[in-house]
Amino acid sequence: MMIVRDVQQLRAALASRRRAPGTGIEKKVGFVPTMGYLHEGHASLMRAAREQSDIVVLSIFVNPIQFGPGEDFESYPRDEERDAAVARREGVDILFIPTVEVMYPQPTRTKIRVSGLTDRLCGASRPGHFDGVTTVVAKLFNMVQPDYAFFGMKDAQQVAVLQQMVTDLNINVQIVPCPIVREHDGLALSSRNVYLSEEEREQALVLSRSLREAHEGISQGQMATVGELRSFLEAGITSVPLARIDYVEILTFPSLQPLKAEERLDDIKEDVIAALAVFFGKTRLIDNMRLEKAEVLSHV
Amino acid sequence: MMIVRDVQQLRAALASRRRAPGTGIEKKVGFVPTMGYLHEGHASLMRAAREQSDIVVLSIFVNPIQFGPGEDFESYPRDEERDAAVARREGVDILFIPTVEVMYPQPTRTKIRVSGLTDRLCGASRPGHFDGVTTVVAKLFNMVQPDYAFFGMKDAQQVAVLQQMVTDLNINVQIVPCPIVREHDGLALSSRNVYLSEEEREQALVLSRSLREAHEGISQGQMATVGELRSFLEAGITSVPLARIDYVEILTFPSLQPLKAEERLDDIKEDVIAALAVFFGKTRLIDNMRLEKAEVLSHV
Numbered sequence: 001m002m003i004v005r006d007v008q009q010l011r012a013a014l015a016s017r018r019r020a021p022g023t024g025i026e027k028k029v030g031f032v033p034t035m036g037y038l039h040e041g042h043a044s045l046m047r048a049a050r051e052q053s054d055i056v057v058l059s060i061f062v063n064p065i066q067f068g069p070g071e072d073f074e075s076y077p078r079d080e081e082r083d084a085a086v087a088r089r090e091g092v093d094i095l096f097i098p099t100v101e102v103m104y105p106q107p108t109r110t111k112i113r114v115s116g117l118t119d120r121l122c123g124a125s126r127p128g129h130f131d132g133v134t135t136v137v138a139k140l141f142n143m144v145q146p147d148y149a150f151f152g153m154k155d156a157q158q159v160a161v162l163q164q165m166v167t168d169l170n171i172n173v174q175i176v177p178c179p180i181v182r183e184h185d186g187l188a189l190s191s192r193n194v195y196l197s198e199e200e201r202e203q204a205l206v207l208s209r210s211l212r213e214a215h216e217g218i219s220q221g222q223m224a225t226v227g228e229l230r231s232f233l234e235a236g237i238t239s240v241p242l243a244r245i246d247y248v249e250i251l252t253f254p255s256l257q258p259l260k261a262e263e264r265l266d267d268i269k270e271d272v273i274a275a276l277a278v279f280f281g282k283t284r285l286i287d288n289m290r291l292e293k294a295e296v297l298s299h300v
Numbered sequence: 301m302m303i304v305r306d307v308q309q310l311r312a313a314l315a316s317r318r319r320a321p322g323t324g325i326e327k328k329v330g331f332v333p334t335m336g337y338l339h340e341g342h343a344s345l346m347r348a349a350r351e352q353s354d355i356v357v358l359s360i361f362v363n364p365i366q367f368g369p370g371e372d373f374e375s376y377p378r379d380e381e382r383d384a385a386v387a388r389r390e391g392v393d394i395l396f397i398p399t400v401e402v403m404y405p406q407p408t409r410t411k412i413r414v415s416g417l418t419d420r421l422c423g424a425s426r427p428g429h430f431d432g433v434t435t436v437v438a439k440l441f442n443m444v445q446p447d448y449a450f451f452g453m454k455d456a457q458q459v460a461v462l463q464q465m466v467t468d469l470n471i472n473v474q475i476v477p478c479p480i481v482r483e484h485d486g487l488a489l490s491s492r493n494v495y496l497s498e499e500e501r502e503q504a505l506v507l508s509r510s511l512r513e514a515h516e517g518i519s520q521g522q523m524a525t526v527g528e529l530r531s532f533l534e535a536g537i538t539s540v541p542l543a544r545i546d547y548v549e550i551l552t553f554p555s556l557q558p559l560k561a562e563e564r565l566d567d568i569k570e571d572v573i574a575a576l577a578v579f580f581g582k583t584r585l586i587d588n589m590r591l592e593k594a595e596v597l598s599h600v
Contacts, residue, residue: 007470109417110434110468114410134410135469142470168410169435170307170442 001088003095007143010096014144017055017093027054031146031173033137036060037077037191038086041181045150046090048178057144058087059096061103066132077194096144103139112138114161114168117256121157121275122286125246133158134165141171149173154180154188156273156288160254180287182208188287200280203240207276210236211289214274218265218291226250227261229274237278246277246284253290265291301388303395307443310396314444317355317393327354331446331473333437336360337377337491338386341481345450346390348478357444358387359396361403366432377494396444403439412438414461414468417556421457421575422586425546433458434465441471449473454480454488456573456588460554480587482508488587500580503540507576507587510536514574515589518565526550527561529574537578546577546584553590565591 004010018027030053032045038060049056060083067073080097087095111131117123118130141149151159159177166175181189186208187201196204210233217223223232230250237243250259253273265272275288304310318327330353332345338360349356360383367373380397387395411431417423418430441449451459459477466475481489486508487501496504510533517523523532530550537543550559553573565572575588 011472106467108468110412110414110465112410112412112469116409139468139470142472145472165410167406168408168439169412170439172311172442172445 001084001092001095003084003097005097005099006102007098010094010143013094014055014057028147029053029055029057029144030148030150031057031059031140031144032092032150033059033061033140035062035076035191036083037079037194038083039181039189039191039193041152041154041189043086043090044181045152045178046087046092048176049148049150050091052148052176053146055094056090056092057094057096057146058092059098059140059144061096061098061136061140063103063132063136064100065104065108065135066129068126068128071126072192072195077191103136108135111135112165112169114164117157117161117164120251120256120258121247121249122155122277123157123161125277125284130158130161134161137162138165138169138171141173146173148176150176150178152180153177153290154190154286154288156253156275156290157256160256163254186212188285190285192283192285195283196280200242200283203242204278204280204285206237206240206243207278207285207287211274211276211287215289215291224264224266225261226259226263226265226272229265230261233274233276237276242280244279246279247275249275251275269293301384301392301395303384303397305397305399306402307398310394310443313394314355314357328447329353329355329357329444330448330450331357331359331440331444332392332450333359333361333440335362335376335491336383337379337494338383339481339489339491339493341452341454341489343386343390344481345452345478346387346392348476349448349450350391352448352476353446355394356390356392357394357396357446358392359398359440359444361396361398361436361440363403363432363436364400365404365408365435366429368426368428371426372492372495377491403436408435411435412465412469414464417457417461417464420551420556420558421547421549422455422577423457423461425577425584430458430461434461437462438465438469438471441473446473448476450476450478452480453477453590454490454586454588456553456575456590457556460556463554486512488585490585492583492585495583496580500542500583503542504578504580504585506537506540506543507578507585511574511576511587511589515591518591524564524566525561526559526563526565526572529565530561533574533576537576542580544579546579547575549575551575569593 030049032049034042062076064073112134113131123130163175214232223229233248252270271293272291277286304313330349332349334342362376364373412434413431423430463475514532523529533548552570571593572591577586
């Protein structure tokens with residue numbers, strides 16, 4: 001595994017590996033952009049990339065422009081040495097670790113904005129967040145020029161927003177969404193889980209539990225409408241004392257259109273996503289469940 | 301010359317030409333994005349591209365999202381057959397002529413915005429114009445993936461804005477600015493010149509004449525400050541009855557920072573641009589003169 005820290009090195013490392021010598025055949029590049037402090041969720045993305053691509057590039061960059069004032073940019077957990085070990089173990093070929101100065105040598109005047117999809121969910125709670133995400137991901141795409149890019153479905157809105165950007169701007173990359181990875185007890189993996197106290201960690205299980213129970217409830221015909229699903233989730237979450245709801249939203253996916261409370265889940269023509277953001281102390285956790293159209297129809 | 305009309309055809313045509321067979325050496329692609337109705341200004345860009353690149357791509361697309369309401373999107377002059385003949389004559393390899401549906405198969409939710417540089421000059425007169433330009437040029441860059449892209453200095457602000465975008469987003473292309481091409485009598489070439497009546501055409505010469513005289517005046521030490529230069533230009537332009545000034549601006553280039561009236565031209569550390577936008581009837585013409593730092597110093 002090669003570790004590179006600036007853009008020229010990265011481009012040169014890719015150029016020399018991309019072309020299979022003699023054959024003229026171009027190898028496929030799989031890219032996993034992360035903010036580091038890697039966990040099994042990231043590892044699953046690297047494995048998907050390893051399986052689907054000839055060359056695997058992992059980037060680690062805590063991107064200041066996607067954090068709002070008062071958010072955890074400064075304190076976001078970092079551990080380069082451990083991250084490099086994980087990347088090596090998962091067969092990453094090129095690990096790109098730029099500094100803020102490498103990514104933003106001058107204050108950036110250029111922003112990419114995806115409207116519509118970004119004004120709900122985390123976009124509403126974190127104004128400007130997704131402009132920072134789309135801008136940095138476009139920069140990384142322009143540096144790596146990958147064939148495939150792998151993102152976890154825990155950040156479902158991020159997947160929807162990036163897919164929209166890639167389509168709208170004709171970026172020549174295939175976005176590959178990968179399933180949420182959970183601890184054995186159900187907690188969705190997140191680098192921010194380290195912030196949780198033991199008690200918060202225990203109570204945070206309510207997120208995955210509520211989603212799982214909602215899924216069962218839908219399959220068993222115990223709830224039929226958007227409003228019933230939302231109420232069920234809200235009731236579940238507020239049953240634990242430390243949970244403070246940021247949002248509980250039922251939307252179409254990937255278009256993220258809001259749904260009326262009285263709409264029946266089986267009348268909706270698109271996939272549906274139930275998305276949660278909940279504070280435990282100062283730590284904001286997200287989780288979600290996607291109800292695929294076929295699934296809703298077969299269960300209800 | 302191959303004419304292609306959709307994105308897959310374009311990518312395929314480029315892929316097959318880019319690799320020199322057997323050698324593994326990648327050919328350089330030069331790109332000239334235009335709105336068509338080609339004139340000698342465009343031809344000079346194609347010649348620069350021909351000289352500097354192995355493969356020359358020309359695009360013709362009248363981009364609706366860079367026109368404001370009430371502007372001339374519908375009436376913008378178009379002549380595909382003549383344009384194709386010009387492109388063929390200038391040695392273009394691939395002519396890309398997409399429809400609006402090819403460029404925007406769904407309403408675009410993604411906009412690229414370069415702040416700071418776009419709120420003056422044409423950006424102030426034409427709100428949203430440069431968001432449309434940067435967005436469509438990024439799309440075209442993602443389709444063509446050129447090594448070089450050629451733009452005329454008549455749209456000096458466009459050159460500055462696109463250079464900023466390319467730097468900020470790490471787009472792997474070199475922007476090549478090319479000199480303004482003029483008629484024998486000095487009028488800067490523009491597809492919009494066809495809108496002018498004979499009388500307007502005659503009076504529009506005031507733009508290039510005022511810039512030329514200003515240049516002489518500076519060399520001869522007849523004006524020293526930003527304010528004097530601006531007044532000289534305004535007096536020249538308003539001396540013809542049909543001219544209606546949109547703006548006369550003296551700014552740094554390429555950072556497009558405003559300058560105080562009392563600033564001495566020879567004290568300014570950057571290149572300076574004098575930029576004009578003037579209506580003749582309904583037709584808005586632009587022209588400009590760049591005073592390179594070395595030039596100002598040597599003359600004053």
